[in-house]
Amino acid sequence: MVPAHAFFARKTLTKTLSATVVLAGLLTASPQSAQAQSISTAPSAAEQQIEGLWLTTPYPDFFAQSGEEVDIGLTLANKGMPPQRVEFSVSGLPDGWQWEIDGGGKRVGAAIAASDQTVDLSLKLTPAEGAADETYQFTITGRTGDQTLELPISLTLAETEPAQLTLEPELPALRGTVRSSFDYQVAITNDGQEDTVVNLVSEAPAGFQVTFKERYGSQELTSLPLKAGEKKDLSVSVKAPENAQAGQYPVRVGAAGGDASAETQLVLDITGQPELSLAGPGGRLSGDATAGEQRSFNFTVENSGTAPARAVKFSASPPSGWNVEFSPEEIAEIPAGETAEVAVNMTPSDQAIAGDYVVSVRANGDGASDSASFRVTVRTSTIWGVTGLGVIAAAVVVLGFAVTRYGRR
Secondary structure: OOOOOOOOOOOOOOOOOOOOOOOOOOOOOOHHHHHHHHHOOOOOHHHOOOOEEEEEOOOOEEEEEOOOOEEEEEEEEEEOOOOEEEEEEEEOOOOOOEEEEEEOOEEEOEEEEOOOOEEEEEEEEEOOOOOOOOEEEEEEEEEEOOEEEEEEEEEEEEOOOOOOEEEEEOOOEEEEOOOOOEEEEEEEEEOOOOOEEEEEEEEOOOOOEEEEEEOOOOOEEOEEEEOOOOEEEEEEEEEOOOOOOOEEEEEEEEEEEOOEEEEEEEEEEEOOOOOEEEEOHHHOOEEEEEOOOOEEEEEEEEEOOOOOEEEEEEEEEOOOOOEEEEEOOEEEEEOOOOEEEEEEEEEOOOOOOOEEEEEEEEEEEOOEEEEEEEEEEEEOOHHHHHHHHHHHHHHHHHHHHHHHHHOOO
């Protein structure tokens, strides 16, 4: 029996050579290399061929969870030898344990490794019910002809660690106005050894809306599956109400699955946003005036936003020949939720004919503005009416005098 070295076993093809070269317990010299040795006492590495049969596993010493089936990956490799049939067995397992070798999705008792080919296999172990949490030593054996491949394994059973959740935001605090998008990237991780289904919850101030999505996803989530050791990236969107005042608002988000839970705090730093609205006298956007005469209209400017409106200036776009002035021309500040008044003095053109005209009035502040279309009904002056009647009367008098003086001819 040839024991495995570094968790592999090999079979030598050439036994009759008088001189055999072995490298790291893996290599045997072929007849060609033996001939080369007879000519030269120092053969090069290129003149030697690696030949052998190996049974390996990447993890010969590992831990597994109690009460669960264990799957051990195996590889049977043939280097430079004719096809080899290898039969498998397992020894050293406690009573009550069950095992089988699987290949290609089937239970197998043997495998053939073609020349310079590998065969992927797996050993499936089912520990006996109530198996103690301790270390178990056993051996996987492969037999071909009168040669034996041995692969020692060390398996330690341990209790399953329950799901352990963590939430970690990429940026826990964001700044913006009530109209900004507050989108937080949060990583959720299951550091335990059990799969779980995680419920997503949030706690936010009144009027704030919180939604969960997978990062780069569009579907809103209320829960998601999370395997043992798995990490997923979430997008947590928070929408502030339109009337939220400037300030910092904490939002707590949490995840719970089974007996595991985690939470983290996000912060919205709302800077506030002014919002202006312009209204005419008594809330109306119409009035009347006389051509050539000044008429004053008291407009109201309201700041319905969440921050002061500063440096509010006024302007107008009147018809040609009109004059529009404001008193005051500028308001330094209108606090959030308050109003201010401005007198709009309009003087229609003295050439204006009676009718309706539209004057566009605008208020502009830092970060906010509004405009209103004000309809003005223009009436002409009574002086022009009296003058017109006088002209008509004079014309009648002149006509009567002419008829009387010259008569009919």
